[in-house]
Amino acid sequence: xxxxxxxxxxxxxxxxxxxxxxxxxxxxxxxxxxxxxxxxxxxxxxxxxxxxxxxxxxxxxxxxxxxxxxxxxxxxxxxxxxxxxxxxxxxxxxxxxxxxxxxxxxxxxxxxxxxxxxxxxxxxxxxxxxxxxxxxxxxxxxxxxxxxxxxxxxxxxxxxxxxxxxxxxxxxxxxxxxxxxxxxxxxxxxxxxxxxxxxxxxxxxxxxxxxxxxxxxxxxxxxxxxxxxxxxxxxxxxxxxxxxxxxxxxxxxxxxxxxxxxxxxxxxxxxxxxxxxxxxxxxxxxxxxxxxxxxxxxxxxxxxxxxxxxxxxxxxxx
Amino acid sequence: xxxxxxxxxxxxxxxxxxxxxxxxxxxxxxxxxxxxxxxxxxxxxxxxxxxxxxxxxxxxxxxxxxxxxxxxxxxxxxxxxxxxxxxxxxxxxxxxxxxxxxxxxxxxxxxxxxxxxxxxxxxxxxxxxxxxxxxxxxxxxxxxxxxxxxxxxxxxxxxxxxxxxxxxxxxxxxxxxxxxxxxxxxxxxxxxxxxxxxxxxxxxxxxxxxxxxxxxxxxxxxxxxxxxxxxxxxxxxxxxxxxxxxxxxxxxxxxxxxxxxxxxxxxxxxxxxxxxxxxxxxxxxxxxxxxxxxxxxxxxxxxxxxxxxxxxxxxxxx
Numbered sequence: 001x002x003x004x005x006x007x008x009x010x011x012x013x014x015x016x017x018x019x020x021x022x023x024x025x026x027x028x029x030x031x032x033x034x035x036x037x038x039x040x041x042x043x044x045x046x047x048x049x050x051x052x053x054x055x056x057x058x059x060x061x062x063x064x065x066x067x068x069x070x071x072x073x074x075x076x077x078x079x080x081x082x083x084x085x086x087x088x089x090x091x092x093x094x095x096x097x098x099x100x101x102x103x104x105x106x107x108x109x110x111x112x113x114x115x116x117x118x119x120x121x122x123x124x125x126x127x128x129x130x131x132x133x134x135x136x137x138x139x140x141x142x143x144x145x146x147x148x149x150x151x152x153x154x155x156x157x158x159x160x161x162x163x164x165x166x167x168x169x170x171x172x173x174x175x176x177x178x179x180x181x182x183x184x185x186x187x188x189x190x191x192x193x194x195x196x197x198x199x200x201x202x203x204x205x206x207x208x209x210x211x212x213x214x215x216x217x218x219x220x221x222x223x224x225x226x227x228x229x230x231x232x233x234x235x236x237x238x239x240x241x242x243x244x245x246x247x248x249x250x251x252x253x254x255x256x257x258x259x260x261x262x263x264x265x266x267x268x269x270x271x272x273x274x275x276x277x278x279x280x281x282x283x284x285x286x287x288x289x290x291x292x293x294x295x296x297x298x299x300x301x302x303x304x305x306x307x308x309x310x311x312x313x314x315x316x317x318x
Numbered sequence: 319x320x321x322x323x324x325x326x327x328x329x330x331x332x333x334x335x336x337x338x339x340x341x342x343x344x345x346x347x348x349x350x351x352x353x354x355x356x357x358x359x360x361x362x363x364x365x366x367x368x369x370x371x372x373x374x375x376x377x378x379x380x381x382x383x384x385x386x387x388x389x390x391x392x393x394x395x396x397x398x399x400x401x402x403x404x405x406x407x408x409x410x411x412x413x414x415x416x417x418x419x420x421x422x423x424x425x426x427x428x429x430x431x432x433x434x435x436x437x438x439x440x441x442x443x444x445x446x447x448x449x450x451x452x453x454x455x456x457x458x459x460x461x462x463x464x465x466x467x468x469x470x471x472x473x474x475x476x477x478x479x480x481x482x483x484x485x486x487x488x489x490x491x492x493x494x495x496x497x498x499x500x501x502x503x504x505x506x507x508x509x510x511x512x513x514x515x516x517x518x519x520x521x522x523x524x525x526x527x528x529x530x531x532x533x534x535x536x537x538x539x540x541x542x543x544x545x546x547x548x549x550x551x552x553x554x555x556x557x558x559x560x561x562x563x564x565x566x567x568x569x570x571x572x573x574x575x576x577x578x579x580x581x582x583x584x585x586x587x588x589x590x591x592x593x594x595x596x597x598x599x600x601x602x603x604x605x606x607x608x609x610x611x612x613x614x615x616x617x618x619x620x621x622x623x624x625x626x627x628x629x630x631x632x633x634x635x636x
Contacts, residue, residue: 051430083399083419084426091427091448101401101419108402108426109409112369130409 003316004035004195006227008140010042010208011057012074012242013234014201015064018135020305021199022065024313028134029065037135038191040218042203043120044147044176044211047159049097050088052107053114056159057208058124058139059106066131074242077102096164121185138191140212143182147211148175158207167244170251176211184217192218193226197316198269200231202297204245205264206252213268222268228315230271232297232308233258237277241298259284266290271315273297273308321634322353322513324545326458328360328526329375330392330560331552332519333382336453338623339517340383342631346452347383355453356509358536360521361438362465362494362529365477367415368406370425371432374477375526376442376457377424384449392560395420414482439503456509458530461500465529466493476525485562488569494529502535510536511544515634516587518549520615522563523582524570531586540586546633548589550615550626551576555595559616577602584608589633591615591626 005021007014021037022029029037042057056075063069063077070076080100089095099107106127113123119142128137147158151169161167192198203209213219222229235258240246246256254260258274262285265272272285273293282292293315299305323339325332339355340347347355360375374393381387381395388394398418407413417425424445431441437460446455465476469487479485510516521527531537540547553576558564564574572578576592580603583590590608592599593615600610611633617623 050426051433052426081399081401081419084402084423087420087423088427091423091445093427101399102405104422104426105402105405105409108368108370108422109406109411115369127409 002034003197003313004038004227005029005197005199005313005316006038006040006191006195007199007201008192008209008212008222009039009057009061009201010203010212011045011060013203014039014041014057014208015061015069016299016305017199017201017232017309018061019064019302020299020307020309021313022135023302023306024309030134031136035196038187038195039135039137040140040188040191040212041137042208042212043139043141044145044207045158045162046144046146047097047157049099049107050093051111052104053111054097054099054107055110055120055124055139058137059103062124062128062131062133062137065128065133065135065137068131076100097159098163119185121187136187138188139185140188140218141182141215142185144178145182145211145215146177147207148177149173150175162244167247171206171244171248172251174206174210176214179211179214180216182215184215184221188215189217189221192221193224195227197313198222198227198229199312200229200265200269202232202234202241204234204240204243204248205261206248207244219268228271229269230273230293230312230315231261231265231269232273232312233261233275233278235261236275236298257281262288262290273312320352321515321631322356322545323347323515323517323631323634324356324358324509324513325517325519326510326527326530326540327357327375327379327519328521328530329363329378331521331550332357332359332375332526333379333387334617334623335517335519335550335627336379337382337620338617338625338627339631340453341620341624342627348452349454353514356505356513357453357455358458358506358509358530359455360526360530361457361459362463362525363476363480364462364464365415365475367417367425368411369429370422371429372415372417372425373428373438373442373457376455377421380442380446380449380451380455383446383451383453383455386449394418415477416481437503439505454505456506457503458506458536459500459533460503461496463497463500463529463533464495465525466495467491468493480562485565489524489562489566490569492524492528494532497529497532498534500533502533502539506533507535507539510539511542513545515631516540516545516547517630518547518583518587520550520552520559522552522558522561522566523579524566525562537586546589547587548591548611548630548633549579549583549587550591550630551579551593551596553579554593554616575599580606580608591630
């Protein structure tokens with residue numbers, strides 16, 4: 001199969017589907033004459049902890065593609081230890097943001113290289129190479145974009161909302177600080193317009209996908225088309241598979257359903273992939289102008305991811 | 319006993335004697351009406367590893383006073399693990415500078431606070447407080463001083479010489495980059511002139527003590543006197559107890575003996591403390607104008623350190 005796939009991805013949902021494509025494509029999705037996989041990843045969740053630059057979504061995708069992700073938790077590395085974090089606590093640091101020792105090495109290297117003037121895209125390329133990842137990972141931008149959440153208790157930094165307060169607050173509004181001045185990272189627009197298949201991962205539409213689309217030029221590139229474009233609904237049977245997508249859709253006044261998600265992606269993708277559990281929504285989604293792929297979108301293990309990826313790859317040829 | 323002691327210290331020798339004073343003085347050497355212990359510490363060995371600011375001498379003194387130093391190695395913390403360092407290696411980083419996980423937490427916190435604009439002295443005060451150290455640790459300066467070693471193979475950064483090449487190179491010359499513009503840190507000059515007893519630790523005269531004395535104003539303050547001043551020879555029986563002091567003295571053309579050390583401290587201290595093994599040198603050292611204390615200067619365990627500290631404390635009253 002010779003297909004160039006570009007995946008717009010947040011964290012866990014994006015990572016799992018990326019893993020599926022890496023398994024389905026030749027050479028683990030390494031870019032080449034036969035195509036390959038490019039993941040364009042959200043950086044709105046990036047944060048600074050203990051002076052270290054942490055890129056949670058990039059790392060989740062990177063670790064998953066490297067086969068090092070802790071599958072049970074969904075984030076971080078397998079076989080982790082927490083010696084540094086324990087000691088940081090003894091030194092008076094806040095430790096609610098869990099950082100494993102091996103994970104911390106990533107942040108130490110990233111921070112050092114960023115401080116030395118390398119852009120995040122170059123640092124990401126070096127890290128993925130070191131970890132043996134074949135697919136290409138692109139931060140959507142090398143500039144700082146920071147998601148902030150307005151809750152009834154005021155505005156929160158993303159990780160404060162997501163990790164410390166365990167996304168329990170109602171989301172009244174979202175702001176992506178810096179996004180208006182952000183420029184798409186090297187290769188991002190080409191990857192969106194130039195491939196055979198463009199996939200919007202089953203990631204949170206507001207927290208993960210919107211800060212990707214909102215980087216000036218990205219939404220326009222997606223809208224312009226070129227490749228076949230498909231979005232996979234992160235809502236199945238009215239619930240999010242992981243994370244606060246359902247609450248966020250609801251508190252922002254959207255239908256908590258694959259139909260609600262489809263409305264958000266109108267004009268951006270050609271195909272909506274929805275789960276068999278939501279088959280009843282195929283007709284109303286089709287009425288919005290989408291082609292609808294009804295399949296099993298719940299990616300259990302690696303095989304389930306690969307199966308979904310192969311089904312999506314068939315869209316590229318159709 | 320009500321005595322204010324100031325110790326000019328490098329790494330291991332300074333740390334051990336500091337520990338002795340902390341045991342000998344009330345409240346672990348905490349500053350107060352009854353006196354206390356102030357350590358003025360070399361920062362010429364400071365380095366940046368993986369983007370983190372490492373202060374080896376400050377940390378050796380701090381960890382030793384906290385009872386956390388790895389006594390066998392002489393540096394680093396007890397019960398260390400190396401998960402981060404292993405992973406840094408996997409990510410392509412040089413790992414010849416051994417950093418334990420707990421130790422790394424110190425460097426992460428220090429680096430974050432320095433980057434946030436805090437001076438090294440404030441960061442050091444916070445770290446020592448967190449680790450329960452009662453004595454006062456002062457970096458000799460908040461400014462950057464970096465020891466560089468000229469060897470037959472060219473100029474080396476200090477840790478390159480000391481750790482990577484295991485201080486095997488002949489030292490042809492020394493340079494303390496930045497020292498001419500460095501200002502003594504807050505409290506340093508007062509501690510040197512204002513106490514009851516000023517002790518030059520049995521640290522390497524060139525690598526550890528000289529970058530302390532060379533900060534403009536420090537040597538002058540020491541020379542001006544006020545407290546009783548004593549230096550403990552780091553050379554016993556013609557050999558250094560630890561590290562390259564013997565080689566450095568020799569290659570720079572000095573006597574590798576307590577007498578050679580005494581010559582370097584002429585005019586700076588009143589008393590030379592030498593080991594019983596060097597009793598024969600008491601007379602020639604006295605001829606240089608020193609009072610000579612002949613004792614057991616080889617600090618075995620904590621009791622040996624405390625015993626030496628108590629002997630030195632007696633000088634303050636004499």
